[in-house]
Amino acid sequence: MSSNGKSTLYGDPNSKKPKGVEADSFPGPIKPIGKHGVSSGLSIGDPHTKKAKAETSVSSSSLTKPIGKTGPTIDTAKTGVSSSVRGKAAVSSDVGGKAIVPANVGEVMSFKDVKFRPHEGEVRFRLIHFWEARNVLTKMLIGLEMLLIDEEETVIQGFIPAARMENYLPHMKADGIYRLNNFFGSKNKTLYRVAEASVTITFSSTSALSVLEDSSVCYPDDRFRFHGYEEFDAACDLKGDLYDYVGHIKLVNGQVFNDSLVLDEAEIASTRRVFLHVQTHDGPVMKLYLWDKAASDFSEKFKASGRTASVNLVTTLNPKRFGGALALSSITPSRVFMDSDVQATRDYLTWLNSNLDAANRVDAVVVTKTETVTIGELFSYMKQAAAKVAWFEFIATIDDVVHGLGWYYIGCGGCHTKATKGPTTPMCKKCGKSDIVGVAQYLAKISVYDDSDQAFFVLLGDAGHELTGKKASELIESYFEANESVGDDHLVPVTQALIDTIGQTRKFIMKKGGAEEALKNLMVRG
Structure with missing residues (x-):
């Protein structure tokens, strides 16, 4: 709504573009009208709007008052309305259109009143979160899923079909307060639900969404659904409702959580996992x-806290069991909060600071065990469409060491990252040093088998040392001492220490790996 009383309309299928105005050209945020009893929000997708002349204006006296109590006008900047769409300005406020609150608007409904049928009424809510819904196999965009909460703290899912997303998405922002007229109440999905309500608010061809600015109602920020170990364990692999978790951190990527913990940002960016x-x-x-955004959000929040954040809250987690052990996995709609982000983490942090003895009673390193599986079970897991990195333990016999490939690499003496060639000396990108001491590290490919299958493993770093009992640097040094005539670029043949392991049966602990790459970073136990 512009200050002269005209309304701004988005996504109207019946309106036409005024001459000289681009359809996606926005001059900036729309200012509220500044009068009580008149909603000056942005209307999005109102299908009842008729074409108006460019000179026609709607006086504020012709607008009906919004249903419910009125309050002070709220600036659009605080309601989460973006003044631009993908780098372009928003539709001009000079476009004529229908009033934000039409005279024939239905009554304001609560989420509890939404049924399985079309509704001409109005719902008002805070947009908690939204995310793209895609087909798991084809990755085709299905639509936009949303999590909404009304003034009664009822949380419900919302959905916008892909064909209608462009009408609304540019004007939506998480934490914004909105009103929606004309929608369809459809059945909520039974798999991977993120809200308890059995109905979903689906945007139809007649839906109109606008920013709610003149409301004295205090809409809740969120409502979490927490589960503990027993509840997650009971719901494991059932593909039912997805619940939230709050607790304190014991280990991060296998490292004990303390003030000296430093996250490997390069590894997180590469594996897209924490x-x-x-x-x-x-x-x-x-x-x-x-995974993915949840992993990067955790990394950023932990770094911003000065490495002191200890409480972690993650929403919509999928409980899965592999090798008999329970694991929680984030999915696309998951959000990450830490320490003082929300009231739930603040409350938990208060408990943690007052109960350090109870929190430190369990040693995560002692109780954490890897799953014992066969090679066949590993392959079966990796073939799953959603298979991710995990920890596994298995027993296998070494039947060969692959020749013709380099069985070692030159790494940084400090962090063991593969060194790069500098002007005169090796360099380390991770440490940021241009002059490092290069140290040989294992990079050997071996073939192993058990009663179920056969596989190739890549031994890195300490895993090779544990297998042979000798450091790669020692073996390389011995080779060059015995072969002084060869140059520095000479390819050292596979060492006898590795060949001697053929026929040995060992216990392997896989620390990393996934369906898209070979099994790597193995720990070897006798």
Whole structure:
């Protein structure tokens, strides 16, 4: 709504573009009208709007008052309305259109009143979160899913079909307060639900969404649904409702959580994963995998806290069991909060600071065990469409060491990252040093088998040392001492120490790996 009383309309299928105005050209945020009893929000997708002349204006006296109590006008900047769409300005406020609150608007409904049928009424809510819904196999965009909460703290899912997303998405922002007229109440999905309500608010061809600005109602920020170990364990692999978790961190990517912990940002960016061991109060320690955006959000929040954040809250987690052990996995709609982000983490942090003895009673390193599986079970897991990185333990016999390939690499003496060639000396990109001492590290490919299958493993670093009992640097040094005539670029043949392992049966612990790459970073036990 512009200050002269005209309304701004988005996504109207019946309106036409005024001459000289681009359809996606926005001059900036729309200012509220500044009068009580008149909603000056942005209307999005109103299908009843008719074409208006460019000179026609709607006086504020012709607008009906919004249903319910009125309050002070709220600036659009605080309601989360963006003044631009993908780098372009928003539709001009000079476009004529229908009033934000039409005279024939239905009554304001609560989420509890929404049924399985079309509704001409109005719902008002805070947009908690939204995310794209895509087909798991084809990755085709299905639509936009949303999590909404009304003034009664009822949380419900919302959905916008892909064909209608462009009408609304540019004007939506998480935490914004909105009103929606004309929608369809459809059945909520039974698999991977993120809200308890059995109905979903689906945007139809007649839906109109606008920013709610003149409301004295205080809409809740969120409502979490927490589960503990026993509840997650009971819901494991059932593909039912997805619940939230809050607790304190015990391990991060296998490292004990303390003030000296430094996250490997390069590794997180590469694997798109953070692996946590977490605990609620003095309950059992659980495995928690954060993927993609959840992983990067955790990394950023932990870094911003000065490496002091200890409480972790993650929403909509999928409980899965592999090798008999329970693990929680983040999915696309998951969100990450830490320490003082929300009231739930602040409350838990208060408990943690007052109950350090209880929190430290369980040693995550002691209770954390890897799953014992066969090579065949590993392959079966890796073939799953959603298979991610995990920890596994298995027993296998070495039947060959691959020749013709380099069985070692030159790494940084400090962090063991593969060194790069500098002008005169090796360099380390991770440490940021241009002059490092290069140290040979294992990079050997071996063939192993058990009663179920055969596989190739890549031994890195300490795993090779544990297998042979000798450091790669020692073996390389001995070779060049015995062969002084060869140059520095000479390809050292596979060392006898590795060949001697053929026929040995060992216990392997896989620390990393996934369906898209060979099994790597193995720990070897006798």
